[in-house]
Amino acid sequence: MCEMLIKIPRVLQVFTKHFHNGNSSKIGVLGVPFNKGQPKLGVAKGPKVIRDAGLIQKLSEIHELVDVKDYGDVSYNINEVKEILNMKEYPHFASCNLEVSRNVEKIVKDGRICLTLGGDHSIAVGTVDGHIKAKTENICILWIDAHADLNTNKTSSSGNVHGMPMALLARELSDYWPYLPGMDWQKPVISIRNVAYIGLRSVDSYERLVIDRLGITAFGMEDVENYGINTVVKMALDRIDPEGRRSIHVSYDIDSLDSLEAPSTGTSVRGGLTLREGIHIMETIHKTGRLGAMDLVEVNPSIGSEKDVNRTVEAAVHVILAAFGHSRRGLLPKTSLPLQTFPPTKESIKI
Ligand SMILES: NC(=[NH2+])NCCC[C@H](N)C(=O)O
Ligand SMILES: [Mn+2]
Numbered sequence: 001m002c003e004m005l006i007k008i009p010r011v012l013q014v015f016t017k018h019f020h021n022g023n024s025s026k027i028g029v030l031g032v033p034f035n036k037g038q039p040k041l042g043v044a045k046g047p048k049v050i051r052d053a054g055l056i057q058k059l060s061e062i063h064e065l066v067d068v069k070d071y072g073d074v075s076y077n078i079n080e081v082k083e084i085l086n087m088k089e090y091p092h093f094a095s096c097n098l099e100v101s102r103n104v105e106k107i108v109k110d111g112r113i114c115l116t117l118g119g120d121h122s123i124a125v126g127t128v129d130g131h132i133k134a135k136t137e138n139i140c141i142l143w144i145d146a147h148a149d150l151n152t153n154k155t156s157s158s159g160n161v162h163g164m165p166m167a168l169l170a171r172e173l174s175d176y177w178p179y180l181p182g183m184d185w186q187k188p189v190i191s192i193r194n195v196a197y198i199g200l201r202s203v204d205s206y207e208r209l210v211i212d213r214l215g216i217t218a219f220g221m222e223d224v225e226n227y228g229i230n231t232v233v234k235m236a237l238d239r240i241d242p243e244g245r246r247s248i249h250v251s252y253d254i255d256s257l258d259s260l261e262a263p264s265t266g267t268s269v270r271g272g273l274t275l276r277e278g279i280h281i282m283e284t285i286h287k288t289g290r291l292g293a294m295d296l297v298e299v300n301p302s303i304g305s306e307k308d309v310n311r312t313v314e315a316a317v318h319v320i321l322a323a324f325g326h327s328r329r330g331l332l333p334k335t336s337l338p339l340q341t342f343p344p345t346k347e348s349i350k351i
């Protein structure tokens with residue numbers, strides 16, 4: 001049998017090396033069907049619709065080195081803790097996030113990049129916490145969102161906890177919170193200097209104040225217009241990981257994309273990122289080789305028509321695949337493929 005290999009031209013070999021980034025090949029997928037951080041219940045079905053779109057299979061087809069393990073969905077028992085003023089469903093939030101943190105920590109310690117499917121954005125308290133606990137080195141956060149999610153219980157006008165996770169995670173904001181029973185496991189150890197936003201266009205006034213006072217790296221849509229997405233991502237990475245040594249946590253709210261690209265989400269805002277820009281961000285992150293964990297949150301299949309839901313889920317899958325090395329230039333055939341199978345002849349296709 002002829003075992004001659006396809007000779008890959010040098011220019012393509014460079015791409016192969018680039019996209020077959022050694023440390024980004026082991027992925028652990030975790031579902032968090034949590035909807036109590038905001039009032040629209042359908043967001044709990046996010047993990048299911050994203051998986052049903054063939055995510056696991058598509059991830060494993062990116063290249064031969066990808067190894068995907070699905071850890072299933074997080075479940076939790078509600079701990080009896082007291083309610084907190086202006087934090088709706090606080091006991092659920094605290095109980096669920098403890099389990100999220102434990103699961104993410106375990107997956108990252110298993111040597112996998114943890115991909116968490118939400119659920120609403122309040123679950124990022126647990127994902128970031130688990131990522132921090134698993135890594136000995138510092139982490140940095142890229143928060144891709146129309147919103148800053150930087151409210152405290154005192155500044156939020158909605159009381160929805162999905163508008164608060166970043167404020168719970170930041171060390172510099174810890175004094176602005178009351179004691180939170182049932183959250184002792186979570187220490188706000190991440191400095192806001194290691195956080196950058198991309199996609200902002202709906203920022204509450206106290207959030208604006210905090211961003212300005214603390215000098216938070218925040219790229220709004222006008223920055224994307226002024227500099228272009230490529231420069232924006234580079235500037236963001238340069239600020240939060242200047243030496244290129246940190247493990248990157250990407251918390252990707254699907255509402256960062258324009259409402260036309262991702263209509264099925266609870267708090268959509270027009271004038272957002274195109275899917276191309278959304279994909280470009282994650283391709284750039286993939287190329288760093290330092291993605292440690294990614295959240296994809298706020299996909300709500302109960303909002304909009306069937307077409308809207310499909311469009312939104314499709315966008316989410318594209319963004320995720322880009323994060324793990326899918327290339328829009330096309331994927332190379334497996335290098336071990338015998339030459340005679342390409343192009344396929346009648347004889348090579350044995351039924
Ligand atoms: N993860 C989100 N989609 N957050 C939307 C937050 C909206 C608003 N800023 C609030 O505090 O309620
Ligand atoms: Mn948002």
Ligand SMILES: [Mn+2]
Nearest residue numbers: 121145149253
């Ligand atoms: Mn958000």
